[in-house]
């Protein structure tokens with residue numbers, strides 16, 4: 001799979017998790033926690049593989065990088081707010097919707113503007129980069145360090 005295809009598949013998963021979260025009710029606290037934890041984990045992995053591998057690779061062909069980095073920080077801030085909101089709070093879904101809207105905007109911008117610019121790298125390079133992204137994604141998904149980061153992040157965000 002080419003790098004842009006790997007990232008679009010992951011965007012679909014992130015958008016799906018957010019959509020599922022907005023469809024939960026205030027009574028479904030267990031499901032909200034479960035979906036939120038998956039979202040935290042997948043967003044952490046996504047941001048990391050883009051920051052580590054994809055963005056540096058497209059630096060010379062896309063002028064959108066500083067904007068994209070700023071949007072990652074915004075997503076991180078809004079995710080922190082969602083993490084701090086109790087799952088039975090009526091503000092939970094409105095907060096999720098704000099995060100969803102930012103994430104939709106950011107992923108569309110990548111898919112419609114940055115990924116077409118990335119085609120300048122050529123098909124071979126995009127295939128190679130796609131394999132690296134998938135490998136890193138799998139590595140992070142099973143890494144003890146990532147589990148620790150997520151546990152710490154969850155604990156910290158909920159204490160604030």
Ligand SMILES: [Fe+2]
Nearest residue numbers: 050068106110
């Ligand atoms: Fe991104």
Ligand SMILES: [Fe+2]
Nearest residue numbers: 007050107110
């Ligand atoms: Fe992305």
